[in-house]
């Protein structure tokens with residue numbers, strides 16, 4: 001009488017008499033056995049009911065034991081296979097072990113030997129599964145740790161951006177406001193959460209490259225010379241260089257940092273990208289960044305009124321700005337009294353989940 005948690009086993013042999021001997025032996029040990037007279041039949045049985053243990057003869061018509069073994073290993077890698085060979089076939093048995101069979105028994109076999117081999121094979125199988133399980137857990141933990149380290153670096157960079165901005169009353173709160181405006185535009189445009197996360201990341205770090213710009217130039221009260229303007233406009237490239245190692249898995253966020261001063265008409269910085277060469281995420285942040293810059297006081301000019309800044313956005317549609325992003329911005333603030341927004345609180349940034357092999361974002365577990 002098999003136990004409720006008895007192990008299932010499939011015996012494959014074209015000789016019914018030998019099959020019966022093995023089945024009787026294994027049932028005596030508490031296994032639940034099914035039988036197959038050929039490799040093909042064995043695959044059909046496994047298809048409907050995979051088992052942890054298969055004992056298979058090597059020489060069989062239709063499909064021999066080696067072919068069956070290859071199929072089982074490919075399709076049911078956790079199934080333990082023991083091959084039954086004639087004494088003269090030891091070489092084949094060794095080849096089977098190399099292919100992944102867990103053991104072999106030579107005919108004529110002693111029942112005690114079969115019993116011992118079966119138990120050993122099941123032990124090996126459990127061990128293999130434990131190792132595989134451990135490897136998978138370990139891999140996952142390494143990935144989690146790597147991500148945590150990346151997020152810690154991200155926190156430091158985010159703190160650095162805010163520190164830089166707070167040092168300068170003219171730029172204080174700029175990046176969080178740009179992220180806020182961008183999020184409102186994105187929401188209005190019905191973008192997916194993955195794209196919104198990317199925008200949040202890129203928008204808040206977009207000006208990090210200003211760390212590489214001379215403070216004297218950055219805070220100059222008067223009009224910039226051509227050389228000084230060019231120097232300031234290096235910040236998108238510097239920023240992208242700083243963030244590249246951290247954002248290698250989020251190229252769209254990195255593009256925001258590098259390209260937020262590009263214009264649709266190709267007259268922007270640093271690459272003179274035009275039209276479709278500028279991603280939607282970049283176009284959205286471009287509108288948000290410009291609006292916040294216009295409505296903030298600068299050392300060389302007072303803040304523009306909201307009305308004037310909105311007019312600039314309208315007039316720049318199609319040349320500097322992406323028209324749907326401008327429309328979405330306006331729609332997000334039907335009551336203009338909400339403009340400019342008050343600087344929101346800084347929240348920790350997160351890296352969007354990595355993309356799968358098809359370039360889709362994978363939701364976290």
Ligand SMILES: [Fe+2]
Nearest residue numbers: 206207260261
């Ligand atoms: Fe910038």
